Amino acid sequence: xxxxxxxxxxxxxxxxxxxxxxxxxxxxxxxxxxxxxxxxxxxxxxxxxxxxxxxxxxxxxxxxxxxxxxxxxxxxxxxxxxxxxxxxxxxxxxxxxxxxxxxxxxxxxxxxxxxxxxxxxxxxxxxxxxxxxxxxxxxxxxxxxxxxxxxxxxxxxxxxxxxxxxxxxxxxxxxxxxxxxxxxxxxxxxxxxxxxxxxxxxxxxxxxxxxxxxxxxxxxxxxxxxxxxxxxxxxxxxxxxxxxxxxxxxxxxxxxxxxxxxxxxxxxxxxxxxxxxxxxxxxxxxxxxxxxxxxxxxxxxxxx
Amino acid sequence: xxxxxxxxxxxxxxxxxxxxxxxxxxxxxxxxxxxxxxxxxxxxxxxxxxxxxxxxxxxxxxxxxxxxxxxxxxxxxxxxxxxxxxxxxxxxxxxxxxxxxxxxxxxxxxxxxxxxxxxxxxxxxxxxxxxxxxxxxxxxxxxxxxxxxxxxxxxxxxxxxxxxxxxxxxxxxxxxxxxxxxxxxxxxxxxxxxxxxxxxxxxxxxxxxxxxx
Numbered sequence: 001x002x003x004x005x006x007x008x009x010x011x012x013x014x015x016x017x018x019x020x021x022x023x024x025x026x027x028x029x030x031x032x033x034x035x036x037x038x039x040x041x042x043x044x045x046x047x048x049x050x051x052x053x054x055x056x057x058x059x060x061x062x063x064x065x066x067x068x069x070x071x072x073x074x075x076x077x078x079x080x081x082x083x084x085x086x087x088x089x090x091x092x093x094x095x096x097x098x099x100x101x102x103x104x105x106x107x108x109x110x111x112x113x114x115x116x117x118x119x120x121x122x123x124x125x126x127x128x129x130x131x132x133x134x135x136x137x138x139x140x141x142x143x144x145x146x147x148x149x150x151x152x153x154x155x156x157x158x159x160x161x162x163x164x165x166x167x168x169x170x171x172x173x174x175x176x177x178x179x180x181x182x183x184x185x186x187x188x189x190x191x192x193x194x195x196x197x198x199x200x201x202x203x204x205x206x207x208x209x210x211x212x213x214x215x216x217x218x219x220x221x222x223x224x225x226x227x228x229x230x231x232x233x234x235x236x237x238x239x240x241x242x243x244x245x246x247x248x249x250x251x252x253x254x255x256x257x258x259x260x261x262x263x264x265x266x267x268x269x270x271x272x273x274x275x276x277x278x279x280x281x282x283x284x285x286x287x288x289x290x291x292x293x294x295x296x297x298x299x300x301x302x303x304x
Numbered sequence: 305x306x307x308x309x310x311x312x313x314x315x316x317x318x319x320x321x322x323x324x325x326x327x328x329x330x331x332x333x334x335x336x337x338x339x340x341x342x343x344x345x346x347x348x349x350x351x352x353x354x355x356x357x358x359x360x361x362x363x364x365x366x367x368x369x370x371x372x373x374x375x376x377x378x379x380x381x382x383x384x385x386x387x388x389x390x391x392x393x394x395x396x397x398x399x400x401x402x403x404x405x406x407x408x409x410x411x412x413x414x415x416x417x418x419x420x421x422x423x424x425x426x427x428x429x430x431x432x433x434x435x436x437x438x439x440x441x442x443x444x445x446x447x448x449x450x451x452x453x454x455x456x457x458x459x460x461x462x463x464x465x466x467x468x469x470x471x472x473x474x475x476x477x478x479x480x481x482x483x484x485x486x487x488x489x490x491x492x493x494x495x496x497x498x499x500x501x502x503x504x505x506x507x508x509x510x511x512x513x514x515x516x517x
Contacts, residue, residue, distance in 0.1 A: 052373055054372055099311075102310060107371075
């Protein structure tokens with residue numbers, strides 16, 4: 001039983017009619033924030049629901065906090081240690097926030113009223129209001145307060161920040177940062193808002209059409225990945241193993257590469273840099289660029 | 305499970321005014337008609353719609369999916385609804401008993417007879433109907449279950465009424481009444497109700513266990 005990883009997934013296969021999580025494997029190290037990115041329909045939610053045991057899987061091994069997840073899991077005690085937030089507030093709208101506290105007290109053994117009320121005070125969520133009278137931001141804050149008000153060691157968030165304004169999103173991201181400060185807590189955050197992932201994640205995991213394309217350290221990813229804007233002839237000189245995606249138009253070719261250092265070392269590019277002849281531009285790539293290039297190049301290869 | 309039942313009770317609190325009004329109207333009606341039987345019967349039937357209402361609230365926000373990310377398993381989720389039905393039924397039966405005992409305050413001793421076997425039959429119809437519609441609710445959602453519920457009410461209720469009519473036509477009624485006391489008839493109905501609910505519970509657990517949440 002390895003406790004170095006908060007989540008461990010091996011060879012997971014989950015097939016729907018026209019969609020398949022295709023033999024995916026990944027780990028979420030303890031004490032980190034892992035951002036899970038991918039376009040809509042890439043398989044983020046299916047992966048999360050599989051990990052949580054909410055849907056039966058065809059094949060694979062899943063462990064959360066050392067607990068092996070089985071299809072139709074009956075042991076629910078381990079869930080005391082996780083907090084889950086989906087993209088909407090999943091509490092009936094007619095309930096009052098105060099009622100939620102009483103309900104959760106009777107669901108979680110480790111529920112702490114004072115922690116919950118502290119979070120609500122910090123988030124400016126009134127106890128006396130009904131959930132239907134709260135704004136979307138407040139509803140999400142309420143969901144996050146629930147996830148944090150028991151002994152949760154792992155937060156799993158599925159598009160929890162989507163649809164929120166930047167101020168609320170920043171507030172929520174700050175809380176996640178605080179949560180992992182003691183290195184015993186972990187956050188697994190799926191989002192298509194790549195800027196959020198860029199702000200707080202330690203690792204980035206990219207999923208596309210049911211396949212995990214990579215899991216990389218965010219800093220290394222942002223340091224190494226880059227976009228080379230150059231001529232078609234120059235682009236042809238870039239070693240194929242470095243190329244992630246390519247875009248071409250009449251004026252220039254831009255290539256997403258996984259190691260800009262190696263491109264710089266390439267003799268042809270060195271020459272261009274020194275002689276300023278047929279010069280090229282090298283930009284750092286952000287997560288959104290990486291996502292877009294990957295998706296586009298995949299679509300292109302399918303059209304061919 | 306306690307938390308789940310508490311959640312449903314809070315949801316019902318919101319519907320309290322609505323049910324209070326209906327209850328008040330029926331109470332006055334019963335006083336005028338010198339019988340509480342209809343009132344209890346109506347309340348028993350209404351219990352089904354109460355449970356459906358809580359499920360409808362849950363469904364609209366995918367509460368069950370959320371609940372299954374907490375220390376709650378499928379069995380607890382299903383059991384909570386069955387316990388809620390029993391609690392509501394107990395409450396209605398309690399009100400029924402209370403009204404029964406208070407009969408002499410409203411009418412003279414010879415007026416306002418209270419038919420326990422009739423109430424037991426209504427409870428049985430209600431529970432069999434719920435026993436059929438609850439697994440449907442866990443499989444296909446509240447909307448489908450509502451249709452099944454109404455259909456079952458007609459089929460089961462109609463069936464029971466039809467059988468009673470035939471029995472009476474064939475002259476078996478008198479013999480039955482001689483053979484079985486009202487208490488025995490009531491017990492038979494209660495046994496039918498309990499057995500159907502038990503079977504239904506296990507089917508619901510199976511159905512909910514296979515569902516993708």
